[in-house]
Amino acid sequence: VTQTAATSPFHAGELAVQERMGVRQAVASWGPKVVRTWMPDQHRDFYTRLPFVVAAARDDRDRPWVTLLTGQPGFVQSPDPTSLVFHGGLLPGDALERSLGAGSALGLLGIEFETRRRNRVNGTIVEIGAGCLRFEVGQAFGNCPQYITGRTWRAVEVSPTEASAVRRTKLTAAMQDRIRSADTFFIGSGHRNAEDAPSNGMDASHRGGPAGFVRVESPTRLVFPDYAGNNHFNTIGNLVIDSRVALLFVDFETGGVLQLTGRADIDWDSPAVAGHAGAQRLVSIDIEAIVQLKNVLPLRFSEPEGLVRELRLVERRRESADVVSFYFVSRDGGELPDFEAGQHLPLEVTVTGQDKPVTRTYSLSNGPGQRRYRISVRREPEGLVSRFLHDSVDIGTTLNSRSPAGDFIIRHHDRPVVLISAGIGITPMVSMLHELTSQPSERPVTFLHGARNGRHHPLAGEVNMIARDNDNVTVGVAYSQPLAGDVRRRDFDVAGRIDARLIREQVVDLDAEYFLCGPAPFLSAMADILSDLGVGDEHVHVEQF
C-alpha cells in the first residue's frame, strides 16, 4: 500500500527525501510500527533514568536552538504514556531563555551514552513555570542504534558564580578547536507548512563520528558528513523545506555548551561527498548566532576507555564440534552497554596458573539490544584463553570486560548487504544478520559461509531459521570436506570453497556492501574475487581474527 502524506507519520519534506534516496516504500512499510503517538513503558522508564535530555525549540524570532534540560536522574517523570514532566529548567543564559511557553513545539532526544541507547519524542509544551515543564507527546520514535561514543557521567555541583554566557555571531578560535575535536553534536530542525508557519513540531537528533568529522571552514561556516541512519530523514526532510538549523556541542569535560543557529545547505552528490568515507551527503551550516555557556551543566562525562565491567556467565551452549557459545549478563544486574553488530567484546581473563590477566577479543554473535552478550568461541587445542573458557568457565563465573568496540559495522543502510565468512569468522556475521532482520525490510541480504562440514558449522540452525523467516535473506553454504550425512541432508550448496561462481549465483545485486571475516588466506582470496567481479574496495569491509 502506498502511503499518502495524510496517513503517513512523515511530512512532505521527509517523504521527498525518502523518495530521492529510494527508500520510501520500505520506510512506509515499517514507519507506522516505529512511530507512535504514545510512549511504550520501556521508553517512559528510559526517560526517568536520564540526568539530561536534549531539546530543540524555536526562539521568539523563530530561530531554532538546541539545549539540554538537566537534573538529577528522576527529574523527568512520565505520569502517563503521552506526557513527560521535567523538574528542572533551562540552563542559565540559555538561548531559549524566555522563548518557551505553553504551545511551544519541542523536539526531545533522550540519550544514554553508556549503553548507546537513544530515543526521540516530539510534541508540545502544555505548561511551563517555576522549574517545571509539562510536555505532551505528538510522535514517539523507536530506538535505533547509531554512531554513539560511549561515555559515563557523574553529577557535580555547579556554582552560579562560575557560570558565564557569551553571545556572538562568529566562532572564536577556541570555539573552533572545540568543534574540531568533537565526536558528538546534537542538531535541531523544524518543519514549515505551505503557509510558511511552523508545523509538525521540532526534531532533536544526535550526530556522531570520529573526532574531526565536523570541519570548520570559516568562523561562520561548518561542514559535516551525514552518514546513513534509519532512513526516516527527519532532520534532512525538515531542512529541505526549512533550512533553519540549530547545533549544540557539549563540552563533556568542563560542563559547557556551545549553541549555534543558522542555515543549512545540503550537498547531495558533488565530488566532495566522496571525500568523506561513508558519507551520504555533506551538510554545511552558515552560522547566524552563537551562545556559549560555560560551567553550567551539573554533569561531567568521561571517556569509556577505563570502563571495566564484570560479566556473569548465565548460559553455555554447544554450537559445533569445537565451538561453544557463552551468554553473559552484567554481574550487578544493571544494564550492559549496547553494541553495534560486528563489534567485539574485549575480555580480561585470569587463567589458572597465570599471574596476570590476559586479554582476548571475541566478536559478539547475538544481535544488539538483547540485554546480554553472546560470544561463540572456537577451542584452539593449544590456545590459552579459548581452552580455559571451554574447559574451566562454568555458569556463575564472572569475567571482566571492557565496552564493546570496533568499527566493523554496517554504515550504509540503503544498499544490499553480502556477508561472507569462513570458519569461526561466522560470529560477527550472525550478529549482523540479526541486526539486518530486526525490522522488516526489503533490503537484499546474502549470507555466504564456508566450513569444513556439518560438524564444524556453528550457528547454522540459527542462520537458516532467520533465512526462513525473512524473504530478503539468501544463504549459501560451501563445505570443503562434506560428510555423508551432510550430503544426505543437502546441508550445503557447494562442495569445496566459496568461489566466484557461488558469489555470482547467490548475490542478486553485486552493487552491495560486502563484509568479510575469516582467516587471512580466505580474506585475500575473497578480496581478489570481489575485485575481479568489479566491486570497489570502498564497498568491502574486512575483519580478521
Ligand SMILES: Cc1cc2nc3c(=O)[nH]c(=O)nc-3n(C[C@H](O)[C@H](O)[C@H](O)COP(=O)(O)OP(=O)(O)OC[C@H]3O[C@@H](n4cnc5c(N)ncnc54)[C@H](O)[C@@H]3O)c2cc1C
Ligand atoms: C576482532 C577479533 C574478533 C575475534 N572473534 C572471535 C570469535 O568470535 N570467536 C573465536 O573463537 N575467536 C575470535 N577471535 C580470536 C580470539 O581473540 C583468540 O585469538 C583465540 O580465541 C585464540 O586465543 P587463545 O588464547 O585461545 O590462543 P593463544 O594462546 O593466543 O594461541 C593462539 C594460537 O596459537 C596456537 N598455539 C598456542 N600455543 C601453541 C603451541 N605451543 N604450539 C602450537 N600452537 C600453539 C593456538 O592453538 C592458537 O591457535 C577474534 C579475534 C579478533 C582480533
